[in-house]
Amino acid sequence: MKRRFRFGNAAISLSVVAVVSVVVALSLVWTAGGRHDVGSAADVGPFPKDFVDIRDVPRSAPPAAGPDASTGTFTEDCGRNEDLHRNSDNLVQSPGLHNGAHHTHDYVGNLSTTAFSTDAQLAAARTTCHDGDRSTYYWPVLRRQDRPTSPMAGGGGHHGNIGEILLPSSVTVEYLGNRASDVVAMPRFLRFITGDPAAATAGTALAHAQWGCAGFPDRVTTQYPRCPDGRVVRTLDFPSCWNGLDTDSEDHRGHIAFPRADGACPPGTFPVPQLRLVIAYRVPEGAPIALDAFPEQKHAPITDHAAFVNVMTGKQMAEVVACLNDGRHCKVT
Template sequence: MGRNTRKRRTPLATKIVAGAAALAVGGGGLVWANFYASAHEDHGGHNRTRSAGAQVATIDCPDVGQKIRDVPDRARGEVDGELATMDSQITNAYQRLATTRRAQAGDSQFVQNSILGPLKDRRKAIIDRIQLEINRAGGKADDNLDELAGCQGRPADQQNGGGQNGGGQNGGGQNGDGQNGDGQNGDGQNGDDNGNGVAGPVADDFVDINDVQPNSRNSRNGLAANGDGGSTGTFATDCGVNENNLFNSDNLIAAPGVDNGAHHTHDYVGNQDNDAFSSDEDLANADTSCQNQGDKSTYYWPVLRLQDGTQEFDANDQGGGAEGNIGKILKPAQAELKFVGSQQGDVVAMPKFLRIITGDAKSFTNGDANANTSWSCSGFEDRQVTDKYPLCPEGSQVLRTTNFQSCWDGQNIDSANHRDHMAFVQEDGSCPEGFQAIPQLQVRLAYDIPTPTVENGQVQNPYAVDSFPEQLHKPITDHNDFINVMDEDLMNEVVDCINRGEDCQ
């Protein structure tokens, strides 16, 4: 497969992480050690209890980006860059956690003294800079941000996935963690890594779709915005399934100007000039994969991969194999993009270049407050899960459905934490006070994926969403991104169609 080859700069922090990750590269890709430490380790024919420090599965850091408010416009770029550096610091610390299992086994304070303590100091320095940048730009930085500097190590049985179906509570700690230990060499390559050296997904991340109760998913995030009493029309846009092989590990919304800001690879449909360095002018002048050439919007989501040993184009790259995202990239067989209306009345036009992020790429450590992807199987659409990958019967496709926030504050195309300018509808389908209804984007992706085999607490040939390394490929971390780049005439057509109650495309 191809990649986005646009020339771009690489921040120093990214280079540092790349150098650290390269230490573990071998055989065409990064071999991440198993982070699910067993309670005991076999040495010389006898067991000895391992130290508490060796049981740390991942690193959990407060999400500073979601806590920041009221950043002056002229400081937004600098603050986003600093937040991206903090993400790189976590990736670097997580990689050190992965490659120091022997040291952790011999020293119960190793993780705290050698990983978490230095990480806190580095994060404190970044927070200080963020506060300074906000104040210099005429804002008033939150003096309590320093409280977010410290991170903690989470044992395998204490992750914070928090999904509705229990997968986040066990976090993979039940199945196989104590059976295989950390590998023959103590470096963690034969435990819950499915034999491929990558931490996650694990058997507990999957569920047979037949075992999911119908209509049990919590729809607090307003999965269906339209209804009989409001604007009932729809507008579909066909933008393909990334036939042009546009991939990169950037995130123009959350980390503009930062190479590898996502630390995982995205599929892109629609706008063909989306990378971290794309300006609004670049987006407006770009080609589009959408059949309606008036739609230059960019729609993107983390790729799904089949962990089958395939060496993809990014097997040795940051965002790909160098950060634990390995295997064959699976393009959707079908990508349905549809805009719908409001239960309570008419919708208004989206402003051009409106940015929306839905879901949370860090839900495994942040908790599920912003989790918003629904997983299911074709033929079983009434059975939806957020924190599990479905095991679908033969002939059934894996479905990934995401319905975006549909209430806009009427003023801003983005916000400091990339969320506050948007909101979900309330229980009665109305928007919160101060917000107005816009067309709701609904994305439905269908995949032809061979069903993984789960036996004896292990999963063979699993599929998984690309993720930040420390998020362990959990399904609850799935997310979706959108930038509106429709021309004015098309956006007006979308609004008119929805408000008239028609189905258009």
């Protein structure tokens, strides 16, 4: 039988008081973000199996280009988000929905991007890219879980994303050609995603996470790397075979695909410049790092993903295409 105490006209159950006390205590612990407390990495991930010493990763070589390949590269300087443009929106996957990502994104390029951005607003906005490219590039932030939790941009709570947000030490925005043929221009406002934020529970069919360390260019893993000099690198390759018709699709993937193993595009698609984002961080060896993610994904590194909206002008895109098809290595700073 529950014991009750009467305060005036209110009967308060000791069991209710206990439950309330536990909820308050858990809320305080969660906010504190301590690594060994309830709600910390011990419960929300990642776990030891998610990490690997980069020296234990086998070497690999990139596939060779064919005789008709577009072998050029086009690299632009869009900063490393020194402006701290962050929010928990996802314009590509959840347009019109504030806090649709439930985790924080880092941005470079277009400085106006939110879930409610229109094409016209993107085309008129300021950009961090030194060449005037107003495209939107974004990805989930990386955190150190042994440090106090940074405020979640855009609100909506932490959802298990605890720790200090790390500012990248560098971000490289690069466009590559196709290993089998020339590329054609992307249409303006083409948008799509790479990787799968639900890969830990849904399987890896759509996952394209690539982790590594500076100084080990021939070693790539789907786990968080332990780097001897602390220079962690994320590489996010985007699909580059467009259907020639649509700037978006219901799943934000159906209108664009990855090339086949031989580098050629699947039937009914055309090769466009392949976007690659290379994001580097300085992380002391052994520091607990975690990608922002949905709670059920437990911060698995395989869930790495990114999104893109092309806002280049026709002239800017033509310069990229010419550079790639001519085999030149262009760098705009």
